[in-house]
Amino acid sequence: MHMDSPSSFKNTLIAQLFQQNYGWLCRRLSRHTGCSHSAEDLAAEAFLQVWLLPDPAAIRSPRALLATIAQRLMYETWRRKDLERAYLQVLAEAPDQVHPSPHEQWMLIESLQAIDRLLDGLSGQAKTVFVLSQLEGLTYLQISERVGLSQARIHQLMKEALRCCYRGLAE
């Protein structure tokens, strides 16, 4: 046998992982997703993430790693679906208003997801304050009237939100 290049060694290694674990991961995921196509997509994505690791040869327990990565991916897609559904429901509840076009809706949901991710881990109050300040452009006085908190408290919540944003950006 001739010497393999590092990349073909990596391919062989991952292919082996694939062969041994792809079916297992798909079955495991389709129990959660209830859809074999989604499970296949998730599984393929999880393997790609493993392929991107600097040293896949060092992986001790591939199944645990694959399951962890796939689960994180699944949470992301679930969250996206929850957000999208909640948004569409609000639209449906206000039928008399002019609805955004499908494209606008798409952009709004995309942005909704980005904001959700950015503010992940913050309290509901801090999220509300941040959104009212940054997206509606309200002053702290206006926000305090709207939500019934003191301006000093608004300032404090805003700082929490900014700290969270900075952390999100640094990642």
Next chain:
Amino acid sequence: MSTDERDDPVLEEAIEWMARIQSGAFDSQQQRALELWRGQSPRHAQVFDQLLKGLEAVQASPWRGRTSTPLLRALEQPSSRRRFIGNSLGVLGVALGAGLFGRWLQSGMGLPGEWATGTGERRHWQLDDGSRLELNARSRVLPRFFDQQRALVLRKGTLLLDIVENTVSSFEIATAVGVVHSQAGRLQVGEEGAGIRLLTLQGDVLLRLPNGENVAVPGAHSLLFDAHGVLSQASLQPGEGSWASGWLEVNDKPLSWVAEAFRPYLPGVVMLDDKAAKIRVNGLFPLDDMPISLEMLERSLPVAVSRYSDYWVSIAAISTSLS
């Protein structure tokens, strides 16, 4: 060297300043004091500017200037605490896996009412207005037929549409990076790289980009665009849009393009090396018989196709110095 952000006094001060600026009661005296603070060291300026850049991105959101009630309602949805897995797929480029990560996430696990095809599956739908939709493999659309509106949202993959003329409304095909409006005709809209490929097989269309720009596209044209504008435009080449027949007709395209066209017909992952990606390809490939198509690539091009398993295909250029 990195310090924990909670113990970082510069960051804490920057946040305090930023919170004051946003209050709506920031005067010119405070402005001068901020400039003094910011000038204390390059790091002061850098931390402050990064914070500012983050807020600018938020303020560029399409939610800006709208009522935020729906946004807040959606954010209130409970979720488990989790951290986003880093998107490092961008650097890969040549891995044609489940797709670009962001894009894959967009299509997600599907919504109720969505029409979808699986790996290697093409399907057609007769729409309520008499138009006919064909979906390529691994594609998803969301139909939107309300009142007078007739629209499809392309969430993933490629669609081919025969639009029947309707006096009431034009047909809208929405994508992540622009909306196509057509009165009647035959057109294809599909993902290509990070953009969208539009083929006007019959009839002209109007393309509306997110920046408000309108592009009139005549019939028999092939156009590639993304959110920022039109990337390329040319008259339709023979073979474009051929996937619907089950045969991929390739006229002088890079192998990366061909691999992307094969991709919805292969389960698992296809890897392509940089050198192989650029090789030009001509030929006619049966989409419903991937083993034959891959073999044809290997026979006609200086590449080695390795199938490590049914789910892991690697295509690599063969170095000419060894032949």
